[in-house]
Amino acid sequence: MTTTDAPKAAPPPTGKRRMGDVVFAGTARGSGILILLILAGVAAFLIVQAWPSLAANTANFLTSQEWEANVRESPAFGVGALAFGTVLAAAIALLLATPVAIGIALFIVYYAPRRLASLLGYLVDLLAAIPSVVYGLWGIGFLAPQLVPVYEGMTRYLGWIPLFAGPASTSARTILTAGVVLAVMILPIITAMSRDVFHQVPQGHREAALAMGATRWEMIRLAVLPFGKSGIVGGAMLGMGRALGETMAVAMILSPSLAVSWNLLQSGNQTIAGHIALQYPEATGYGVSALIAAGLVLFAITLVVNMGARYVVARGNKES
Amino acid sequence: MAKRIDVSGLNVYYGDFKAVEDVSMTIEPRSVTAFIGSSGCGKSTFLRTLNRMHEVTPGARAEGKVLLDDLDVYGPDVDPVMVRSEVGMVFQKANPFPTMSIYDNVIAGARLNNRRMSRSEADELVERSLRGANLWEEVKDRLNKPGSGLSGGQQQRLCIARATAVKPSVLLMDEPCSALDPISTLAIEDLIHQLKEDYTIVIVTHNMQQAARVSDRTAFFNLSAPGKPGRLVEMGETNQMFTRPEKKETENYITGRFG
Numbered sequence: 001m002t003t004t005d006a007p008k009a010a011p012p013p014t015g016k017r018r019m020g021d022v023v024f025a026g027t028a029r030g031s032g033i034l035i036l037l038i039l040a041g042v043a044a045f046l047i048v049q050a051w052p053s054l055a056a057n058t059a060n061f062l063t064s065q066e067w068e069a070n071v072r073e074s075p076a077f078g079v080g081a082l083a084f085g086t087v088l089a090a091a092i093a094l095l096l097a098t099p100v101a102i103g104i105a106l107f108i109v110y111y112a113p114r115r116l117a118s119l120l121g122y123l124v125d126l127l128a129a130i131p132s133v134v135y136g137l138w139g140i141g142f143l144a145p146q147l148v149p150v151y152e153g154m155t156r157y158l159g160w161i162p163l164f165a166g167p168a169s170t171s172a173r174t175i176l177t178a179g180v181v182l183a184v185m186i187l188p189i190i191t192a193m194s195r196d197v198f199h200q201v202p203q204g205h206r207e208a209a210l211a212m213g214a215t216r217w218e219m220i221r222l223a224v225l226p227f228g229k230s231g232i233v234g235g236a237m238l239g240m241g242r243a244l245g246e247t248m249a250v251a252m253i254l255s256p257s258l259a260v261s262w263n264l265l266q267s268g269n270q271t272i273a274g275h276i277a278l279q280y281p282e283a284t285g286y287g288v289s290a291l292i293a294a295g296l297v298l299f300a301i302t303l304v305v306n307m308g309a310r311y312v313v314a315r316g317n318k319e320s
Numbered sequence: 321m322a323k324r325i326d327v328s329g330l331n332v333y334y335g336d337f338k339a340v341e342d343v344s345m346t347i348e349p350r351s352v353t354a355f356i357g358s359s360g361c362g363k364s365t366f367l368r369t370l371n372r373m374h375e376v377t378p379g380a381r382a383e384g385k386v387l388l389d390d391l392d393v394y395g396p397d398v399d400p401v402m403v404r405s406e407v408g409m410v411f412q413k414a415n416p417f418p419t420m421s422i423y424d425n426v427i428a429g430a431r432l433n434n435r436r437m438s439r440s441e442a443d444e445l446v447e448r449s450l451r452g453a454n455l456w457e458e459v460k461d462r463l464n465k466p467g468s469g470l471s472g473g474q475q476q477r478l479c480i481a482r483a484t485a486v487k488p489s490v491l492l493m494d495e496p497c498s499a500l501d502p503i504s505t506l507a508i509e510d511l512i513h514q515l516k517e518d519y520t521i522v523i524v525t526h527n528m529q530q531a532a533r534v535s536d537r538t539a540f541f542n543l544s545a546p547g548k549p550g551r552l553v554e555m556g557e558t559n560q561m562f563t564r565p566e567k568k569e570t571e572n573y574i575t576g577r578f579g
Contacts, residue, residue, distance in 0.1 A: 114378075204415035208479070211373055212429030212486045213405025222428055226419035 046296040053077075053289035061293065065258050067275075069290035070283060079294045081260045085175060085269035086298065089250065090243035092179025092264070093186055098236050100183075101190035106220060108191075109198040121195065128188035136252030139181040144172040144253065151176070151265045168265040176264040178253045178271070182246055186239030193238065197231025198224055230313050237309030244302050247273035272298040322349035322520045323389045323406075323489040325370060330384030331549075332365050332374060340366050341549035343384075345539060349489075352512060352521045354531035354558065357541035358573070362550025363524050366541070367492050370522065371407035372400040388490070405433060408488035412495040414475035416467030416482070423463040425478055426450060429486040445485055453481035454511050473504025480511065484519075491515060493523040497530065509534050528574060532562050540570045 056075055059066060064078025104124060108117045148170065155166030168174075205223040214222055225232075251274040258275075259268035270278075276291045283291055325347040332340040340362035347353045355363040368374040369382045372393065386393040393403050416425045426446045431437065437445070446463070450456040455477040459470070467478050476496055483491060493512075497505040512534045515521060525531050531538050539555040554561070554570045565571045 202415070204411060204413050205417060207373065207376060207409075207411060208415040208417065208482075209428075210376055211371065211404055211409035211411075212432070212483060213401050214429070214432055215401050218432050222417060226417065229419075 043299065046292055046299060049289055050293035050296050051289075053286040054293050056286060057290075065260060067258055067279070067290070070285050070287040072285045075286040075290060077290045079272065079297045081258045082270055082272045082275050082294060083297055083301065084260050085254075086244055086271040086273070086301065088269060089175055089178050089182055089271050090240050092176060093182035093243040094236055094240050096180060096183035097187045097190055097239060098232070101187050101235070101239075102194055102232060104187075104191045105194035105198055106224070108195055110216065110220060110224070124188050124191045126188075127184065128192075132185065132246060132248040133252070135181050135185055136249035139177060139249055139253045140173065143181060144177050147172040147177055147180075155265060162262055163264050165263055166265070169267045171267070173253050173255060174265055174267050175254065175261075175269040178250050178274075179264075181249050181253060182243040185246060185249065186243050189242060190232075190235040190239045193235025194228060194232050197228040200231075201227045230315065234309050234313035237305055237312065241302050241306050241309065244271075244305060245273055245298065247277045250274040251277040321487075321489055321518055324349045324387075325490065325520065325522075326385075326387040327370075328385045330366070330369060330382060330386065332362065332369055332380065332382045334377070335379040338549040340369075341551045343552045345552060345555055347520060347522060348537065349520045350516055350518075351536040352516050352523060352534050354535035354538045355522065355524045355541060356526075356528060356531050356538060356573075357550070357553075358543075359526070360550075361541040361543050363539075363541045364494050365550075367494055367522060367524050368409075370490070370492055371404045371409060373404070373409060375400060405429075405486050406488055407490040407492060408483035408486055409492045409494065410476070410479050410483055410496050412498055414472060414479050414499070416470075416475050416478050418466065418468045420467060421464045422459050422467045422470070422478060425467040426481050426485050429482060433486070449481040449485040450478075452484055452515070453477040454507060454514075455481055471504070473500050473507055476500060476504070476508060477511065480508075480515075484515070488519070490520040490522070493521065495524050495526060498526060505530070528562075532558060538562070540565075540567075540573060542569060542573065 053069060053075055054061060056073070057077060058074050059068075059076035059078050060080075061078055062083075063080045064076065065081045067077045069075040069077040104120070108121050108124075112120060148168070151168035151172055151174070152166075154164045155168045158164040159166050201224050205227060206219055209219040209222040250271050254270050254274050255267055256275070256278050257268050257270045261268040272294050276295060279287065279291055327346075328344045330340065330343045331338060343366055355367060357363050365374060365380075370386060370393070372382075374380040374382060382394065384394075388403070388406060391403075391406075392398065416422075417428060420428065423446055426449050427437075427442055430442075430445055447456060447460075450459065455474060458474060459478075462469075467475065470478060480491075480496075497508050500508065509530065512521060512523065516536075523531075523534065535558045537555065538558045538561040540553045540561065541550050542553045543550050554565060554567045556566070561570065562574060565574060
């Protein structure tokens with residue numbers, strides 16, 4: 001066998017490389033390096049531009065709640081309140097969106113008739129295509145007025161919980177409204193990730209559950225959710241990454257402010273992205289540099305969340 | 321415990337395609353019945369209609385009558401979930417739940433019907449089921465380890481323990497040994513011999529020696545022609561089927577002469 005096959009085998013590598021291979025490898029490598037360069041460039045830009053204001057800052061940058069940066073000397077500003085608002089808004093969005101997204105994904109994959117399922121999947125994907133400025137308009141123009149009586153009701157019946165203490169904002173332009181809008185915005189990505197992972201649940205696991213007398217919901221609990229856990233978490237973290245950085249909708253809904261408040265029904269909180277968008281046009285002196293410093297913090301938070309998401313997804317893949 | 325299955329005039333369709341035609345047979349309790357036949361002849365499809373698992377496949381439906389003792393499996397008020405807790409199933413590929421421990425795998429099905437099982441009841445059921453599946457001695461020291469860490473043969477016995485923990489009256493096995501080595505296969509075959517004391521067992525197998533070794537009765541399925549539905553050619557005592565089959569078709573298949 002081997003003797004007859006030997007002449008037919010591919011000629012040993014001669015060291016000469018084909019043109020196409022060289023070009024393709026070069027392009028691919030170049031693109032890969034470019035990504036790293038861009039990321040490093042952004043980080044370097046943020047650090048270099050933020051440095052003058054950080055060096056001159058007379059307040060504690062991480063904890064202070066003031067923003068006196070539009071001056072020629074001795075600015076005093078801190079990102080603490082903004083970072084708090086950013087994480088709070090994203091957390092509200094995540095808390096509201098994740099259960100709904102899991103429900104939609106389960107319905108699409110396991111309950112809906114096939115035609116309705118593909119239509120629904122398409123519609124949810126469409127949510128991702130709506131520009132964020134439109135979400136912002138929807139938030140202040142439609143959602144906030146609708147929420148005013150709801151918030152009043154919440155202060156009346158749930159006011160004993162500090163989160164919902166009264167009096168409620170009369171405009172409903174609060175962190176909770178921003179969180180609801182963000183939840184709608186991140187719904188598509190969490191749904192899409194969950195849907196993909198639910199589709200991948202091995203038939204054997206689902207049949208194993210059904211064959212011992214599980215109902216459809218029990219099958220989902222036994223076979224689908226444990227398998228899909230990493231996908232759901234990954235999708236939620238990606239959604240959180242988006243919610244953290246979302247600017248336009250938040251800037252339109254929340255008014256400029258720098259408070260740290262756990263009260264979800266009163267205005268006062270603001271996010272980093274919203275703050276930058278609102279302050280940038282009026283920034284003078286150390287103002288721009290200070291805003292870039294805030295941007296650097298947002299960059300760091302988003303990076304950490306995304307790396308966390310990657311880690312969770314990768315660990316989940318290894319287990320199954 | 322073990323129940324008789326009576327099938328009459330069963331047809332199975334995938335959409336418009338008729339996969340199995342007009343099967344009637346009686347499967348005796350406390351015995352092993354083997355289904356043999358070439359690939360694609362509908363024996364696995366037919367097996368899945370006995371606990372309505374075919375309904376999991378979109379477009380699949382069955383016509384005809386299946387009686388489990390007195391219960392009409394396809395009766396209008398009968399819940400497939402209830403049928404499946406009476407008629408358990410073991411699959412070709414061992415499929416323990418990967419995120420669950422050995423203990424939780426065994427108890428998973430039983431927990432569905434009995435939420436408030438006490439710890440001691442659960443412990444007892446797990447031990448009994450694992451002993452029943454000849455797996456207890458091998459895993460008793462690592463019940464809290466994941467089931468996916470076991471060998472293929474152990475995983476398949478874990479799946480058998482999981483199926484029996486629900487206390488079904490019938491156990492369907494769809495080529496349970498086709499992915500296992502000879503030693504593990506032997507372990508499963510020994511287990512089948514013990515299990516038939518308590519259960520009605522139906523096993524689909526491609527391995528005719530296996531059918532001859534484990535079963536009391538054998539049913540031979542075949543296609544009348546390529547693209548035509550599968551049908552039951554002949555069913556009888558295993559000894560007789562393998563020595564003096566009534567039909568020429570059966571003899572050809574058993575002796576390895578096809579067509």
